[in-house]
Amino acid sequence: xxxxxxxxLELHRRLSDGERDAFDELYRRYAPTAYGLAYxxxxxQILAQDVVHDAFMALxxxxxxxxxxxxxxxxxxxxxxxxxxxxTVRREERMRxxxxxxxxxxxxxxxxxxxxxxxxxxxxxxxxxxxxxxTTLPAEQRQVLEMAYFDGKTQAAIADxxxxxxxxxxxxxxxxxxxxRRALYRED
Amino acid sequence: MTExxxxxxxxxxxxxxxxxxxxxxxRADALLSDHVPTCAACRDSLTRFQGITAELAFAxxxxxxxxxxxxxxxxxxxxxxxxxxPARIFAVAAGFIxxxxxxxxxxxxxxxxxxxxxxxxxxxxxxxxxxRPDAEVTSLAGTGSPAPLTEISAPGTEVFYLFGRxxxxxxxxxxxxxxxxxxxxxxxxxxxxxDDGLVAIRLAFDPTRYDEILITVEPEASEPGDPADVxxxxxx
Numbered sequence: 001x002x003x004x005x006x007x008x009l010e011l012h013r014r015l016s017d018g019e020r021d022a023f024d025e026l027y028r029r030y031a032p033t034a035y036g037l038a039y040x041x042x043x044x045q046i047l048a049q050d051v052v053h054d055a056f057m058a059l060x061x062x063x064x065x066x067x068x069x070x071x072x073x074x075x076x077x078x079x080x081x082x083x084x085x086x087x088t089v090r091r092e093e094r095m096r097x098x099x100x101x102x103x104x105x106x107x108x109x110x111x112x113x114x115x116x117x118x119x120x121x122x123x124x125x126x127x128x129x130x131x132x133x134x135t136t137l138p139a140e141q142r143q144v145l146e147m148a149y150f151d152g153k154t155q156a157a158i159a160d161x162x163x164x165x166x167x168x169x170x171x172x173x174x175x176x177x178x179x180x181r182r183a184l185y186r187e188d
Numbered sequence: 189m190t191e192x193x194x195x196x197x198x199x200x201x202x203x204x205x206x207x208x209x210x211x212x213x214x215r216a217d218a219l220l221s222d223h224v225p226t227c228a229a230c231r232d233s234l235t236r237f238q239g240i241t242a243e244l245a246f247a248x249x250x251x252x253x254x255x256x257x258x259x260x261x262x263x264x265x266x267x268x269x270x271x272x273x274p275a276r277i278f279a280v281a282a283g284f285i286x287x288x289x290x291x292x293x294x295x296x297x298x299x300x301x302x303x304x305x306x307x308x309x310x311x312x313x314x315x316x317x318x319x320r321p322d323a324e325v326t327s328l329a330g331t332g333s334p335a336p337l338t339e340i341s342a343p344g345t346e347v348f349y350l351f352g353r354x355x356x357x358x359x360x361x362x363x364x365x366x367x368x369x370x371x372x373x374x375x376x377x378x379x380x381x382x383d384d385g386l387v388a389i390r391l392a393f394d395p396t397r398y399d400e401i402l403i404t405v406e407p408e409a410s411e412p413g414d415p416a417d418v419x420x421x422x423x424x
Contacts, residue, residue, distance in 0.1 A: 020265060027258060032250035035257075040248040049257050056261055062342060071235055078242035079204075083394070086206045090371070091399075119250065127246040134247055148207040149244050155207040170198045177201040180240045 004122040008073035016063040023060060029120060030074070031056070034081040040150050041085040042092070051088055055081045082149070089152035133183035141176035144169050196223070197233050204237040214375050217393055314349045314388060317342055328403070330420035337387065339401065339422040348401070350389040355382040363408050367415045368393060369400040376412035 008029075014022035031052060038048035058065065059077065066076045119127060134142060147158045155173065159166040196219060202208045203216045224230045317323055318340050328337040328350070337352035350366075358364055363379040366389065380389060391401070403420040406412070 020262075023261075023265065024258075027261070031253045031257070033245050033248070035253040036251040037245040037248040039251055045254070048251075049254060052253060053257060053261060057264060060261075060265055065342075071239060075239045075242040078245040079238060082241060082245060083206065123246070126243065127250075130243050130246040134244075145205070145244075148202075148205040149241065150248065152206065154209040155202050155212070156209050158207070170202060173205065173207065174194075174198045174201045177237055177240060178197075180244075181236050184240060184243055185236060 004120065005072045005074070009068060012063060012066060012068075012073050015059070023056070026059070026073075026077075027056060029123065030077055032119070033078065033123070037078070037081055038085045038088075041082075041089050041152055047088055047092065048085075051081060051084045055084055086152040129184065133180050136183060137176050137179055141172045141179070144172045145176040148173065193229060196230055200224075200230065200234050200237055204234070204241045209370065210373055210375075213370070214377075217377075221392060313347075314340060314351065314390070317347065317349060326422060328401075328420035328422045330403070330418070336385075337403070337420050341395070346392055346394050348391040348393070348395070350387060350391070350401070350403075352382070352385075352387045354385045355387045356385075357382055358405050361408055362405050364419070365404050365406045365412065365415070366391070367402040367404065368398040369402055369415075370398045374402065374415050376415075379406070 011022045011026050015026065034052045034055060035048055038051035039045065042048050042051065055077065058080065066073060137145065144158055147153045148155065155169045156166055159169045199208065199212060199216045199219060202212060208216050224234060318325060323340060323342045326339050328339060336355045337350050340349040340351060358381065363381055365376055366378045366380070367374045367376050377391065380387060401422045402415050402418050404415045405417045405419055
């Protein structure tokens, strides 16, 4: 991943100089992941498109928002996408219940949803590592993590939905994050 | 949870997942403003947790975005150019150096709080933000026309400024109180009084977690309950 990080940094530098080729390359690298994440959260193509659109436009308009001293570009950009997707979900929920949207979930792809997406080798490898790390989590930890991350739910909402104390949600979340930290960052 | 840092890590884990609300969100904001910047262990935890939440994107199945999306983006990409900030802001700023600041979400005790250098730094930062090509400068909606307060923000930042001149003083014995609103939950984050009509307030918060900024008039030193007498509001 180190090479990928270095390449991302250079692409970001070129994008900051106004090079559209660099923008296109970052789009090619991260748009499928961003769109998949946004769709997983919002459940609607149009909303997912808006999330990805807004994230890339924000990157183009204000590239200085990414500070290399604070971490990798991938972390910055995918966090930006996630934040916008969660924000979108929460706004949508105020207009109608999530279940209603789920009932109208638009068919977007066939059974193999990843078909047609060709990851860079390094991204494909990281995708496998992340998924493998998730499988090592106890079910109850993975559940609260996924409800927060992929459903955009607050810990309080998760506690209500599962009928467990808020403190338990917090404890499970932290335990899950620590396990992932050890797995993904090779910490002891 | 007996170790303070365990408790902080719990909050940071919830924070990076966008999972906090109510008092937990306020506590996390305070920590991010006050403690985390000075604690290497917490900064490291935050960085690691942010990395994890970004990497979790890979757990979702990737999808090819519609071809039209890149076309739409290309249509909207324009060469970047520096834009002058609102003339009104610069003109006023040139004439004043008194700036009130809410550092993070800490309550400002008034326009006179802080040293001159600190105030000048706040002002300088506000002007930097306002001069960004993508800066968004919008008037707050509310009573009075035109609204005397302007919100200055920019995509990708977690810093907002409320700037105004000719802001009327609150009634005697009362103050303006600033609230951040997320759904049905409102969090009071500070109070202010205009200094000769001038207001320049810095707010640092995650805009994806809040829907709206409210300004209310409240009795001085009153215990915050729910926002009642809203005088101005702006989307965050």
